[in-house]
Amino acid sequence: MRYLITVLLFAAGVSCAFATRYSIHGFIHDMENDRYLAAATVSLMPNELHVQADNKGYFSFEELPPGNYMLSVRFIGYDDLHVPLLLSRDTLLHLHLTPSRVQLQAVIVSANNNDERTIIAPLPVEEIGRGYLLRHNAANFVQSLSSLPGLASMDIGAGFSKPVIRGLGFNRVAVVDRGIVQQNQQWGADHGLEIDQYDVDRARVHKGPMSLFHGSDAIGGVIEVLPPFVPDEDMFRGEASLIAKGNNSLFGASVMVSRKRGDWFTRARATIQDYGDYRVPTDTIEYLTWKMPVHGRRMKNTAGREANLSFSVHREGENGKGTWLHLSNVNAKNGFFPGSHGIPSLPRLEPDGATRNIEHPYAASNHFKVVLNRERRVGRGRLKYDLGYQQNRREERSEFHTHYGSQTPPAVDPDLELRFVLNTLSGNVRYSVNEEERWSKDIGFSTEYQHNRVGGYSFLLPEFDRFTAGAFWLNRFTVNDRLQLTGGVRYDAGRLHVEGYHDALLAEYLLRQGYDEDEANRYARRAPDLQRTFGDFSGSVGFQYTPAPRHSLKMNAGKSFRYPSANELASNGVHHGAFRHELGNTGLQPESGYQLDMEYRYNSERWRFTLSPFLTYFSNYIFLELTGEWSVLPHAGQIYAYRQSKAMIAGGEVSAEYEIDRHWRVSSSMEYVYNRNLDDHYP
Template structure:
């Protein structure tokens, strides 16, 4: 294990050297060498605008305008940087600014009724204007998260077209992008590849929702930048954002949800003094069992969570160096759905018996047997260094992920499963000087990983993994056409130990190596001021995950027994994306389509017993259905659409519509079925929303909304071996209202948000809910467990600001 720590310790040394040595040698007087003073006024009235966000993403320097509409940003490396200027109710400006010494500029913002696409995306090789990215990207900011209710961060993303969730109760959700999930979707948090047990249905992403500032969803193969495991896309989550120089900011946030009595308390404190900047946050969340009209209280759907984290570092004219840390701790019950003949949920007790769950059990926030405890510790360095007219970004991180599963009522401290995973991630990107209009980056990234089983059972064996990949990417804008593309090569080596059942070997040790090329080429064309076209073709690859190669055991949280296949090959995909965006003052229209062809697509299916029924295995008295991983050719295709209408003269009214449709087909049918399993159902969301910039002097940024969420019936299912069942469609009604309460001086004192979901209390099952396949309710004949019923949420947010 000492080898694992060498690159991390080297990164810590680099951080300490640049963060403290460089500051000591440069002196405070050098700060003005690279600074940017901006004045922001209203385009109509000419009045200064307070509270406008001004941010340089690539060097992580930003701030907000004061009452005079002025903000001064310091400690900026000289050179060309992409700036984003944004404020609620105004158009967003993004453009490149050449910082030379003390640079000054004046901007005017126009009031807007349609969101434009001037947003900046950072999840590519560097900060890029959204309208110049040749594939589809969705962005959610902090205010979007505040105005919606969800039980975890992934659920909050699911209203974006092309994004769904695979859930195992309210605490655990996995991102699904265009019908693909598990190790095909990569999560990045503050530049660090998030590594836990993402191969499992009941394994979430281990990130604190309350601390998130911004989320970018990159749809389509992102293997070019990130390597294997990004063939479906990337969820780029940004938590830590530096505040303006010589200021301190704090925030207190609370949320209460009525259905499962979920209560959240979060606080953070950040500051910046002469380039030395920091942020620290902490949150606590607890929820009892949720309820719905058919099941009542769903036994053991409770969970509790405690998190803390932050960063500390220095920003100077040479760049920045930050040290990030976080600690995530979740205890979540595992819903099995077992009931007696009268339909009452039962719980296991010591001695092998079962009793009916009580109100005390339902109302507790402490999970009962079976449950899992997930802990995720992360520490990383995030650095950017100016090298002449080039820039080098360096990120090295260490993560320790522990997942414990408790399932023995006779010994509540016994760990049935215990995965102890340690990962070193590294990434270096060299952004070369712009030459002839070409913006080029080259880089290398990868990880080293080691997993040890410490429980009494093994689902997957101990293993060691190492991968590394290098890429080159370039982009150029020629008049109104932006071209971009690149290539990458990766290699991954896996050493798998014996899979044990006690002292017996269930499967022998083995080693595998995987390597392949990835690439993409795309273009965006700004046909007119209002019309933008995009097209991209990409080739990605994904090495099989450890469970797909070597699992052999009970996967309790998914109520199945899994068999891996040691001889699986790498998945290869070729995806074509195309779309156009049309924006006018009163209409915004965005439509895109994709076709993704896979060779060696990996899926799991039920095993068939000799009598033609399901193959089952008895584990400690429980019959688990047996599943096996296999490969075939497959293709996914789909369409996504967003339409935002602001009927004149009711400019305050938004009628927003989003639609998603994805289909998955096998090239050759299996047992008469050619549908890929677990493809999300088509979905149409229509939201009527009223935005009022100012109601009274002390009520700003008010909104009221009403939403109709239609999920259609999913009949295109994988029927072979009874793997999947049809899911009926449903319509949910949601509503919300909120506003900022401000002082006489225009300073926001606090904001309030009230959201109601599933107002009609519809009993429904999402097609991608794993609880849909829980035990049958013998009293009603209904299979599985249903999703959450009517729920009301109230959010209270208090921002605080000081000058240092």
């Protein structure tokens, strides 16, 4: 049984030598959302006193002699709580009960509220709370989620992690933070998620296509960060967490304060972390056929630091609806291991006597975001809209070096190798009608505009502007209390403009190497002026069937698609994070996928079992492939180019859990993913 107890002891204002009677007062809370639990039963032994908490979760025992007591709290759907007390003064308790897992499963199955989890019931979805995140706390938010079946963390470099759902990642998995899709140059394998994991109270993981709600980038699934629960009663609460990890000598802290007064709820959080070079269980590593020493078994220059701030305010409206405003800023600086950045160089690996310093090369990123959520009743339905602005600024810095020979350092900021500045404006509107009837409908519209600018003495990705818009219609029909049918359709359209780029330094270099003028200018055209327009449908049909209280079955079949991203269409340069020349393909078409997802659940008093198979077929999957051609860029190696082919991805997850008693559980899970290129017949 897991619980959190906050005990505040206070002495009476006036005490007398003969005052030997004391009181116990307290509040009963839900651990996941901090709401008060009205009507909880509180017992005090050995006096055999029993009281029931009022509608604010408050209870009290008066006129108690000093001594040892056992306080017990019981509430349907929650684990029992037992607290030993040595009473020597008046005592105030805040007791937090953990929801029973059996009850949680029942809530998920029978919930009536019209959120995304209920609307898309045929798709597998996991919802987790703060308790789960604290128990599985790891280096970052994605790693903390990776213990969920079907979700993996792709870890690259020092502290960089990207989510992978059922074998799909990058621009195929959308991270939705409080209604807005996170946009932070996620095409880069060495670009982290940039979300403060300590600022997340609740999250959902949707395993399967979510293009109906979130458009192109949700073809593989969605990780949804939800706003915190708002307490029912006025309160003030503070929280402080100290963080320490041994592998990289990390230390940090996260502090939160929140207040509820009347219709207003405010919350603020600050998190800082600082870590040193990572330890590894080896003395050498191999990179590009080079064997490089790891002195002291610590990866030189992999130290980093992080500083995050967030502020949220909520105003209660009518019928429990209201308005959220959320602001956040995530700032990070991470060193690159010098042996794997650019051409290997053994002298750069020599120890410098420090393990917490960050030298060249390194990456610095800052993600600022402001989100407004509004929900209100309109006519017979509910109107909800989300507005968001994001700026993602990423810089990669390295001491100026040139492969051309004639290139001179820039007059301003000479060590800036690459800079990407992405500004994103987003908007979503959804209208839900007839929510309490057998046939309910949802109509929605979303739009997004991206403005990307680049800089630095190297070139990888050109500047671009992208505009997308989409509309969807979703139906949910409840046949009876056992069967629910769901279906919907969506159409998206988008326009991408890429700024052309001519590399005069490369043209000059190639002329010196003996290329003729036409050939040199052709290679020096690193990015063409490009205008592309895309449009496609996505849709799904499914059902949720509960033949008996212990059994449930879900099935969903659908079609989804994804626009080619700017890097897949127009990149042309050395990506130092992967050290390869990546070449875009201007002829790529939107990626189309056809998915079949199933889920079977069995829940009894002691056993819980879940089986979730899936199958996905892509008619034109986009991927990066080694071409066998050598790059004309000096010291760049072979070219990796984007192309398309038919592909299949299949697999599933299975998990089982047995509850020995209320204190002990035994669980196990397994997942399997198989993929194959159907044109070239290799995985």
